[in-house]
Amino acid sequence: MARPLSEEKRQAILAAATDAIATVGVAASTAKIATAAEVSEGTIFTYFATKDELLNQLYLELKDDLGRAMLATYPAKAGLRERAHHVWDRLIEWGHTNPAKNRAMKQLSVSDKITPASRNAGNAVFEEVNNLLSEARSGTSPAFCGAILEALSEKTVDFMRREPDRADAHKAAGFAFFWKGLTG
Amino acid sequence: MARPLSEEKRQAILAAATDAIATVGVAASTAKIATAAEVSEGTIFTYFATKDELLNQLYLELKDDLGRAMLATYPAKAGLRERAHHVWDRLIEWGHTNPAKNRAMKQLSVSDKITPASRNAGNAVFEEVNNLLSEARSGTSPAFCGAILEALSEKTVDFMRREPDRADAHKAAGFAFFWKGLTG
Amino acid sequence: MARPLSEEKRQAILAAATDAIATVGVAASTAKIATAAEVSEGTIFTYFATKDELLNQLYLELKDDLGRAMLATYPAKAGLRERAHHVWDRLIEWGHTNPAKNRAMKQLSVSDKITPASRNAGNAVFEEVNNLLSEARSGTSPAFCGAILEALSEKTVDFMRREPDRADAHKAAGFAFFWKGLTG
Amino acid sequence: MARPLSEEKRQAILAAATDAIATVGVAASTAKIATAAEVSEGTIFTYFATKDELLNQLYLELKDDLGRAMLATYPAKAGLRERAHHVWDRLIEWGHTNPAKNRAMKQLSVSDKITPASRNAGNAVFEEVNNLLSEARSGTSPAFCGAILEALSEKTVDFMRREPDRADAHKAAGFAFFWKGLTG
DNA sequence: GATGAATGAGAATTCATTCAT
DNA sequence: GATGAATGAATTCTCATTCAT
Numbered sequence: 146m147a148r149p150l151s152e153e154k155r156q157a158i159l160a161a162a163t164d165a166i167a168t169v170g171v172a173a174s175t176a177k178i179a180t181a182a183e184v185s186e187g188t189i190f191t192y193f194a195t196k197d198e199l200l201n202q203l204y205l206e207l208k209d210d211l212g213r214a215m216l217a218t219y220p221a222k223a224g225l226r227e228r229a230h231h232v233w234d235r236l237i238e239w240g241h242t243n244p245a246k247n248r249a250m251k252q253l254s255v256s257d258k259i260t261p262a263s264r265n266a267g268n269a270v271f272e273e274v275n276n277l278l279s280e281a282r283s284g285t286s287p288a289f290c291g292a293i294l295e296a297l298s299e300k301t302v303d304f305m306r307r308e309p310d311r312a313d314a315h316k317a318a319g320f321a322f323f324w325k326g327l328t329g
Numbered sequence: 330m331a332r333p334l335s336e337e338k339r340q341a342i343l344a345a346a347t348d349a350i351a352t353v354g355v356a357a358s359t360a361k362i363a364t365a366a367e368v369s370e371g372t373i374f375t376y377f378a379t380k381d382e383l384l385n386q387l388y389l390e391l392k393d394d395l396g397r398a399m400l401a402t403y404p405a406k407a408g409l410r411e412r413a414h415h416v417w418d419r420l421i422e423w424g425h426t427n428p429a430k431n432r433a434m435k436q437l438s439v440s441d442k443i444t445p446a447s448r449n450a451g452n453a454v455f456e457e458v459n460n461l462l463s464e465a466r467s468g469t470s471p472a473f474c475g476a477i478l479e480a481l482s483e484k485t486v487d488f489m490r491r492e493p494d495r496a497d498a499h500k501a502a503g504f505a506f507f508w509k510g511l512t513g
Numbered sequence: 514m515a516r517p518l519s520e521e522k523r524q525a526i527l528a529a530a531t532d533a534i535a536t537v538g539v540a541a542s543t544a545k546i547a548t549a550a551e552v553s554e555g556t557i558f559t560y561f562a563t564k565d566e567l568l569n570q571l572y573l574e575l576k577d578d579l580g581r582a583m584l585a586t587y588p589a590k591a592g593l594r595e596r597a598h599h600v601w602d603r604l605i606e607w608g609h610t611n612p613a614k615n616r617a618m619k620q621l622s623v624s625d626k627i628t629p630a631s632r633n634a635g636n637a638v639f640e641e642v643n644n645l646l647s648e649a650r651s652g653t654s655p656a657f658c659g660a661i662l663e664a665l666s667e668k669t670v671d672f673m674r675r676e677p678d679r680a681d682a683h684k685a686a687g688f689a690f691f692w693k694g695l696t697g
Numbered sequence: 698m699a700r701p702l703s704e705e706k707r708q709a710i711l712a713a714a715t716d717a718i719a720t721v722g723v724a725a726s727t728a729k730i731a732t733a734a735e736v737s738e739g740t741i742f743t744y745f746a747t748k749d750e751l752l753n754q755l756y757l758e759l760k761d762d763l764g765r766a767m768l769a770t771y772p773a774k775a776g777l778r779e780r781a782h783h784v785w786d787r788l789i790e791w792g793h794t795n796p797a798k799n800r801a802m803k804q805l806s807v808s809d810k811i812t813p814a815s816r817n818a819g820n821a822v823f824e825e826v827n828n829l830l831s832e833a834r835s836g837t838s839p840a841f842c843g844a845i846l847e848a849l850s851e852k853t854v855d856f857m858r859r860e861p862d863r864a865d866a867h868k869a870a871g872f873a874f875f876w877k878g879l880t881g
Numbered sequence: 882g883a884t885g886a887a888t889g890a891g892a893a894t895t896c897a898t899t900c901a902t
Numbered sequence: 903g904a905t906g907a908a909t910g911a912a913t914t915c916t917c918a919t920t921c922a923t
Contacts, residue, residue, distance in 0.1 A: 150903065151903095168441065169441060170354075170355070170439070170440060170441060171354070171356075172356055174895075174896060174897080175896075175897060175898085176895090176896070176897090179906095184904085184905095185699075185904060185905045185906060186897090186898090186905080186906060186907095187699075187898085187899085187900085187904070187905055187906065188903085188904060188905075189897095190897085190898065190899085191903070191904075195897080195898085196896095196897060196898090251439050252439055255354070255435050255436055255439055256354060257352065257353055257354060285502040285503075285505075285506055286495075286502075288488075289484070289488050289499065289502065289503075292484045292487070292488065293481065293484055293506060296480040296481065296483070296484045297477065297480065297481075299480070300473070300476045300477055300480045303476070304472075304473050304476065311470075315473065318469040318470075318473065319469075319473075321469075322469055322477060322510040322511070323510065325509050325510050325511075325513035326506040326507065326509045326510030326513070327506070327509075329509035329510070329513025331553075331555075331883080331884035331885040331886065331921095331922080331923060332884085332885065332886045332887080332921085332922055332923055333885090333886080333923085334885095334886070335886085338886095338887095356913095358912075358913060358914085359913080359914065359915085360912085360913075360914090368887085368888095369887065369888045369889060370888085370889065370890095370914090370915090371887070371888055371889065371890095371915085371916080371917085372886080372887060372888070373914095373915095374914090374915065374916080375885090375886060375887070376886095379914085379915080380913095380914065380915090518882065519882095536809065537809060538722075538723070538807070538808060538809060539722070539724075540724055542916075542917060542918080543917075543918060543919085544916090544917070544918090547885095552883085552884095553883060553884045553885060554884080554885060554886095554918090554919090555883070555884055555885065555919085555920080555921085556882085556883060556884075557918095558918085558919065558920085559882070559883075563918080563919085564917095564918060564919090619807050620807055623722070623803050623804055623807055624722060625720065625721055625722060653870040653871075653873075653874055654863075654870075656856075657852070657856050657867065657870065657871075660852045660855070660856065661849065661852055661874060664848040664849065664851070664852045665845065665848065665849075667848070668841070668844045668845055668848045671844070672840075672841050672844065679838075683841065686837040686838075686841065687837075687841075689837075690837055690845060690878040690879070691878065693877050693878045693879075693880075693881035694874040694875065694877050694878030694881070695874070695877075697877035697878070697881025699900095699901080699902060699904080699905035699906040699907065700900085700901055700902055700905085700906065700907045700908080701902085701906090701907080702906095702907070703907085706907095706908095724892095726891075726892065726893085727892080727893060727894085728891085728892080728893085736908085736909095737908065737909045737910060738893090738894090738909085738910065738911095739894085739895080739896085739907095739908070739909055739910065739911095740907080740908060740909070741893095741894095742893085742894065742895080743906090743907060743908070744907095747893080747894085748892095748893065748894090
């Protein structure tokens with residue numbers, strides 16, 4: 146099993162899958178994904194052994210992408226609130242500017258095709274954030290806080306999308322809620 | 330005249346669908362649902378014109394069920410915090426004692442088969458709660474608060490399920506987070 | 514097996530079947546026919562044991578109807594040409610003013626659901642016409658002539674429908690062709 | 698690259714469809730057609746997007762086949778009667794030696810699945826014949842004559858099949874009728 | 882007798898995957 | 903390695919017919 150030749154092609158498949166899954170869910174057919182990726186039906190299976198593997202790898206890529214975005218330019222030396230604010234803004238920005246990725250991740254998250262192993266690996270991305278949050282003295286465990294952070298940011302993005310006029314207000318309100326909940 | 334439609338059978342189908350969708354998502358086949366409901370494949374379609382209609386009606390039933398549970402024994406005269414606490418407890422209880430309903434609703438919520446009309450009708454259930462929450466002076470709009478409440482309770486139930494030993498702690502921490510976020 | 518109560522209902526079913534079959538062919542569902550006849554699905558089967566029987570009886574009724582129309586006011590004493598002309602006019606008139614019956618009969622005629630027995634009985638209707646035609650000295654057998662008459666009149670009606678402006682011309686040309694073919 | 702579509706397989710499907718439709722009409726199931734064509738059920742749909750498309754393409758192929766047969770060895774320089782006779786003989790021969798094609802075409806012709814576009818294209822085949830016939834001074838329009846020719850030949854073939862002993866007589870009588878009708 | 886819910890055997894079509902080219 | 907035709911199980915939905923009401 147030589148490594149597949151073209152990382153470019155692999156990314157094209159993943160990108161096409163993201164779009165397809167965002168719209169129709171994990172039921173998106175491999176044929177449609179192949180067409181969108183401008184790749185033949187068979188080629189998908191030289192890059193991913195099965196559709197389930199494609200799904201799991203996409204899930205991981207998206208989590209990784211989100212994690213990378215979240216911690217980019219992370220101000221490690223800043224105060225707790227500032228760092229939390231920074232993470233919040235990155236999270237919202239990612240969700241808001243990447244609707245397809247955002248929706249695809251939601252679909253994948255509820256799918257039974259994603260293995261527990263993938264879920265764990267995906268959550269690992271939030272470890273650093275957990276550390277950050279554990280500094281805040283709160284009754285809630287770090288892992289739980291991380292999950293809440295994700296859930297809140299997702300709902301916030303939903304509302305920003307639903308009411309674009311009040312996007313900034315929602316973004317601020319969402320963080321305020323989070324911060325007060327965490328530390329208030 | 331003739332045999333009347335049996336509400337019992339309709340409920341059996343919805344219950345079977347709930348279980349099936351909870352495990353495999355909206356891709357659950359009508360054939361499997363029929364078998365689980367102890368009904369013939371064709372019968373599904375005398376109760377629901379299409380699978381999509383079944384999905385939408387189930388979504389509505391679940392929302393309704395949740396709403397009813399949430400507001401059962403609602404202490405209208407009590408203080409704000411007590412009323413919020415009451416709602417929170419009902420919400421958690423519903424999710425925790427009805428894992429299938431809980432998961433099915435999650436699957437349906439992300440599915441593109443649920444029409445905007447159904448979503449609106451489903452959200453209407455939360456109107457009363459919105460009223461409750463709007464009393465609390467907070468920067469967040471009532472609708473947004475309702476959504477946050479739902480999201481938080483879902484995550485809380487997730488963690489209660491994941492770590493049964495700390496179920497009560499999670500439940501309390503979840504409410505504390507919500508209350509502080511709302512009013513803190 | 515008491516005789517079904519209502520001849521009226523029976524006719525309603527046959528009429529509805531005629532329309533349905535005219536449009537979608539013998540695949541027309543009994544449910545649709547029942548609805549159109551303003552009768553319940555089950556009732557169809559108290560008047561006709563099976564769908565095939567309905568089809569066969571309808572075929573016979575239509576043939577009978579056509580035969581009756583064809584020989585109505587038949588000028589038994591007139592000359593051969595006049596009598597032939599009379600039959601032709603009745604035939605064309607029937608087809609032209611009863612498009613649904615006309616089309617339904619075409620559909621039934623090519624269907625394998627019509628039994629040989631029904632076909633024979635249906636052809637019997639043309640016996641009298643055969644007698645008429647056999648007077649004309651021609652190489653063609655009476656039965657063959659009858660069939661040709663039917664085929665020609667059908668095509669003529671088709672063209673009258675397709676080109677309504679020239680309906681009368683087609684009608685005349687059709688008869689001219691028939692008469693010359695027969696006697697020329 | 699990859700396996701090319703096999704014209705052989707396409708023809709096998711069309712041939713199987715011809716037989717199936719000849720016997721049970723356009724209701725012939727794709728599954729049965731596939732089996733008869735020794736092809737898997739799915740394969741039908743790589744050659745024809747839908748069953749309706751299969752039906753329309755088959756209709757066109759049959760018309761084309763008939764047209765080709767009709768004009769094969771056409772004696773363009775011969776006298777009118779001889780040319781007409783030639784066409785008649787080819788028509789009868791085609792119908793008589795290809796009962797399945799003959800019946801399938803009849804079924805397709807009355808089906809509402811055949812689009813107007815297909816019908817037009819199918820009729821185009823008779824254009825050359827129309828030209829031939831228009832030479833004969835007759836009251837009937839060329840298109841109408843073509844239709845009559847088709848109808849007469851079909852009935853003739855029917856009778857030849859029904860009474861094989863008199864096949865030749867019927868064939869001759871049919872032409873005599875046609876010729877007299879046209880020119881008499 | 883009339884009704885229409887119940888049934889389950891098909892129906893057309895889709896799809897992940899394999900494999901000949 | 904890339905391609906896309908081939909496959910057949912699985913899917914949603916339809917339908918003639920039966921039978922409880």
